[in-house]
Amino acid sequence: MTSPAEGGCSCGAVRYRLLSEPLFTHCCHCLNCQRQTGSAFVINLLIEADRVELVAGAPQPVDVPRDDGSTQRIFRCPTCQVALYSQYGRPEVRFVRAGTLDDPSQVAPDVHIFTRSKLSWVALPDSVPAFEVYYDTKALWPRVSLERLSAVMGL
Numbered sequence: 001m002t003s004p005a006e007g008g009c010s011c012g013a014v015r016y017r018l019l020s021e022p023l024f025t026h027c028c029h030c031l032n033c034q035r036q037t038g039s040a041f042v043i044n045l046l047i048e049a050d051r052v053e054l055v056a057g058a059p060q061p062v063d064v065p066r067d068d069g070s071t072q073r074i075f076r077c078p079t080c081q082v083a084l085y086s087q088y089g090r091p092e093v094r095f096v097r098a099g100t101l102d103d104p105s106q107v108a109p110d111v112h113i114f115t116r117s118k119l120s121w122v123a124l125p126d127s128v129p130a131f132e133v134y135y136d137t138k139a140l141w142p143r144v145s146l147e148r149l150s151a152v153m154g155l
């Protein structure tokens, strides 16, 4: 990814800049993500919240129920309502939707998750790890990303 990567919503009211490379990039094939996007999967860049710099606008949080009973907070442009990023549980890490980058081709998934609900016509490359449900962060993330996560979580 060329740094700093920038992105935004469709109307231009919200613009953001990523101040670092992502910690890790998920391609999630779960039913929640399929429903939220109206598509086959979502691509989420995991990055520390304080490394998502808002250049313009203020995304509004919308709490969205998930199938497991938890809630996912999705931040949307207040004008055009495009979803820019999510928060699951802890607010220290944002899940930025890669499709909102100005150049989404900079991004490729580091892992495919929830492939149990992957649409059958989506073919995954052998070179990228894929999991029926979730995975062991410690086993898959680069050491530098684990250190960044520990730092932001105050561990």
Ligand SMILES: [Zn+2]
Binding pocket: 009, 010, 011, 012, 013, 014, 077, 078, 079, 080, 081, 082
């Ligand atoms: Zn907008």
Ligand SMILES: [Zn+2]
Binding pocket: 028, 029, 030, 031, 032, 033, 034, 114
């Ligand atoms: Zn998902």
